[in-house]
Amino acid sequence: MINNRTNCRSAISDLRARIGQIERGKKSTKLEFISPSVIRTGITELDSHLPDGGLTLGALHEITIPTPADTAAATSFCMSLLSSLLQTRKGIALWCQNSDMLDTGEIYPPCLIQHGIAPDRLIFLRLKRDDDILWAMEEALHSHGPACVLGEIAHTNLTKTRRLQTAANEADLPAIILHPGWQGTWNSAAATRWRIKTNQSRPYGLAKTLNEPGNPLWQVELYRCRRGAPGIWKMEFQNEKGNLSLAAPASNGPDNSCSTDIA
Amino acid sequence: MHNKPFALVTERHGQAILFATNAIAEQEGLNPGMKLADARAIFPKLSVEPTQIQKDKAMLEKIRIWCSRYSPWTSSSEIQDEQEKEKKDPNLMLEGPGGGGIWIDATGCSHLFGGEEIMLTDLVNKIDQIGFISKAAIAETRGAAWALARYGQNNQKNWTIAPLGTARETLAPLPTAALRLSSTTRLNLQKVGLHTIGDLLKLPRATLSARYGTALLKRLDAAIGKVSESISAVKYKEPLYVRISFSEPIGNSEDFRAALEKMLILLCQKMESQGVGARRLIFTLYRVDGSIERRLASATHPIRDVTTLKHLFNDRINDIDPGFGVEETTLFAERTEALGGIQAKLSDSGKSNNFTLLIDRLTNRFGNEKILSPRITESHIPERAGTLSSITEKHRNTDIKYKNIIRPVRLLYPPEEVETIGLVSKLLVEPPSVFRWRKVLHKITLSQGPERISPEWWRLGKTGTRDYFQVEDSRGQRLWIFRETNQGSKTTRWYVHGLFS
Known part of the structure; x- marks a missing residue:
């Protein structure tokens, strides 16, 4: 049997x-x-949910920021993915910033260390136009140079994402698009599409007594997944360890989440 | 205009004087420097135009750039000439017959054209085609070439060549003005009857310097080759310079690419023999009508690989406007750096090289200020502790462990002031309970702080003491806010500085 x-x-x-x-x-x-080789997120539940046992390397992944308030959460999620990738693979990651999107703040380098990314393993490219960013991303993938290519993009379309997906597939390198959802949406050829929403944190222990914010808590939604099912998870970013973990269900109460963390 | 007397007029000390004259006017006895009133007395029908010195200079500069088809080292005479720089009257910068001039260091370049004679004929003819009358001379020193071009007995083709070692003899019959002297010195020499360079050469040197200063001797020595005066004083190296001229003008980007590749192959051979690689290349195209087009490519490290160098120009060939056709192209390695041995093909040697090549391509397309790398500096001031700055700036990231403190994911530059709503607690340990930032109300539910960050005392700045709080609002957005207290004005303001995940 x-x-x-x-x-x-x-x-x-x-x-x-x-x-x-x-x-x-x-x-x-x-x-x-x-x-196919994958980025393992390190969260067993998430990895086993994804069709290849992690985020497929040679593919395009899209991360949507639903509202401006979720920008930092989505950025941090991207960094966590990058961090798990850079820990297992060699090379430098290329992050293409959109200078129009800088009103939500610039990436602050000390937080890279908190996410476990060495500052010299990330290079930023700051461009104005979405098309330039897409060009740079595609060029980077074709060159086989970087370990990963990430781009902040406000507008694109199915054809352009399909090009990126093809380039990522041929290069066997991951491409990640981070885009503000409130600026519009599109049909995409991405292998996975995510939506990251920030939630109220659940402090525990001393922090709870002092009314201090706890670990960042997000709702991570996989709303489209090729060859797989969508899913929704509550995740916590462990400030001390600098990694992601699944948050305990809210019904269990904050005190239980405390015990989960210790375990 | 060529067949009647004509002069350009400028003003000096409130008087109109002739600035330049054409050949016919000179035959009538009109010379630059003469008062317009005197000139009109000699020749009443003289037609005049005001001088436009800036436009003249711009034109001269254009011709100078154009002349770099003959040699990479060119300069226009008025820029290089110290004596003329000291002159008080800038309107008289272009001096001597024929106005300004251009120096071309043709050392090692004439054989590319098939000899000095052919090169000079070509030069004079081409400038003639553009629409200027020019005189040219080749001599062993800068001073001699300058003198011969202006005062020498030119042949019908308007050029002179002084063979090596004959500077003294060729210069002797020329007037003293040919030595690039100031007008006062020239006048003083005339007063005592010294009219030609030969007259000066006969005199004992000591008396000359005692009377007319060292400048005269310097010029004299430089002209006859006793003292070297070169455009570039470095030891002669074969210039990293390649040119191709086409019998039929070319006009499409495929041809440009082919020409570029052909030149790159030659250039890479030259670079290999000198043990260098190119950091910056200038690809110049000369159109039939005399206008030029330039393309620059730079690399972050020396490169000597033809394919790689060709890639640097990849996106910049298509937008070249061929005009009526391109008759000549040159390629010049403007900046080079030592690169030993035979360079292995970069593309074969791994990922890190692929990455540097990618960075080069991105730099060439977008500029290197667009490519940033994270910098971490030991500082308490958050804006200074972490920045993104251009990768060209050298920096070693300090190894700081952010163990117990948590820093935001995104930082606002500069911090944005918020409007606090309602009563803000007077206690220093509490943030406002409600504030408005970017038109949105944030109701604080959780907060941590304060973390006091004082300004660095050795940096005088406007910043006051800041008390930072990590706060979370009712929707779960976590922000880094601070209160700034200025000791002088005793005002308290609140700012949002960062966004936490």
């Missing part, structure tokens, strides 16, 4: 890999059963 189940599972994962390869347009006479 157990054997049967594992066989079944492996068969399904084989099929998934096959379909994945066909979808990614890898033309080879013999389909090899190698699952």
Whole structure:
């Protein structure tokens, strides 16, 4: 019985890999059963939910900031992804900033250290026009130079995202788009699309007594996922450790979340 | 205008004087420097125009740039000449017959054209085609070339060549004015009957310097080659300069690319023999009508690989306007740096090189002030502690561990003042309970602080003492706000400085 189940599972994962390869347009006479390399977020629940066991490397991922108040949360989520990528892979990441979006603040370098990113492993490119950013991202992917390409983009469309997705796929490098949702939305060819919303934090222990903010708490929504199902999670950014973790369900009460953290 | 007397007029000490005259006017005995009234007395029908010195200079500069087709080292005479710089009257900068001039350091360049004679003929003809009458001379010193071009006995083609070692003899019959002397010195020499350079050469040197100062001797020595006076005093190296001229003008970007590649191959060979790589390249296209087009490419490190260098120009060839066609192209490695050995193909040697190449391409397209790298500095002032600055600035990130303090993800430059609503507690340890920032009300539910950050006493600035609070509003947005107290005015203002995740 157990054997049967594992066989079944492996068969399904084989099929998934096959379909994945066909979808990614890898033309080879013999389909090899190698699952594509991924960015593991480090959160087991999230990784196992994603079709490849993490964010696929050679793909485009989109992160939407629903309101200006969520900017910092979404930025931090991007950094967490970058951090887990840079810890396992060599190279420097390229972050293309949109100078029109700077009214929500500039990336503050000390926070990179808090996210576990060495400052010399990130280079910023500050441009004005979305098309220039898209050009730079595509160029960066084609060059195979950086470990990851990230761009802040206000407007784009299906065709342009498809180009990026293709370039990312060919380079086997991840491309991430961070965009303010209140400035408009589009149909996208991205493999995954996320929406990050900030939530009220749940302080515990001493912080609770002193009425201080606790660890940042977000609602992370995967609203589109190719070859996978959407999902929604509450996540906490651990200020001390500098990584993401799943927040305990709110119904358990703040005191329980305290015990989860210690565990 | 060529066939009747004509002069340009300028003003000196309230008098109209002739600034430049054409050949016919000179035959009538009119010379630059003469008062207009005197000139009119000699020749009443003289037609005149006001001098536009700035436009003249601009034109001369254009011609100078154009002349870089012959050699990478060119300069216009008035800029280089110290003596003329000291002159009080700037209107008389362009002096001597024929106005301003251009120096071309043709050392090692004439063979590209098939010899000095062919090069000079080509130069004079081409300038003639543009619409100017020019005189040219090649000599072993700058001074001699200057003198011969202006006062020498030119052949019909309007050029002179003084063979090596003959400067003394060729210069001897020329007037003293050919030595680039100030007008007072020239006048003084005339008074005592010294009219030619030969007269000066016969005299003992000691008396000359005693009477007319060292400047005269300096000029004399420089002209006959006793003292070297070169445009660039560095040891001669083959210039990293390649040119191609086309029998038929070319006009499409594919041809430009092909020309560029051909020149790059030659240039890379030259660079290899000198052990250098290019940091900055100038690709110049000379159109048939005499106008030029330039493209610059720079790299963050020396490169000597043809394909890589070609990539640097990739996006800048398409927008070249060929005009009536391009007859000549040159490529000059303006900045080079040592690069040893035979350079392996950069593309083969790994990811980090791919990245530097990418940065080069981005720099060439967007400019290096657009490419920023995070800098962390040891400072208490948040704006100073972390900045994004251009990658060209050298900086070593200090290894600071942000262990117990939490810093925002995004920082506002500069901090934005907020409007506090209702009563703000007088206690220094409490932030306002409600404030308005960017038209949105923020009701504070949780707060942490204060963290006091005093201004650095060794930096005199406007900033007062700041008390920072990390606050969270009812919607879960976490902000970094601070109260600034100015000791002088005793006012208290609240600002938002950063956004926490």
